Amino acid sequence: MRIIAQQDRCVGAGQCVLVDPEAFDQNDDDGTVIVLRPDPRTDAEIGRAREAVNVCPGRTLSLEP
Numbered sequence: 001m002r003i004i005a006q007q008d009r010c011v012g013a014g015q016c017v018l019v020d021p022e023a024f025d026q027n028d029d030d031g032t033v034i035v036l037r038p039d040p041r042t043d044a045e046i047g048r049a050r051e052a053v054n055v056c057p058g059r060t061l062s063l064e065p
């Protein structure tokens with residue numbers, strides 16, 4: 001499974017970072033998302049990745065199988 005981020009859609013809301021600060025960070029300049037861990041493996045990591053996709057207000061994040 002892989003986390004995909006469409007940077008041009010990111011509004012810098014930081015919801016993804018709140019859900020999983022080990023998987024996501026924000027660019028210091030414009031607040032856009034940085035995916036630190038694009039390949040969630042454990043059930044817990046995958047669960048947080050799904051939650052981050054669901055809470056992202058910019059519809060920036062998606063998951064590929």
Ligand code: SF4
Binds near residue numbers: 012014033055
């Ligand atoms: S929650 Fe979505 S819009 Fe906000 S920083 Fe993360 S990826 Fe960007």
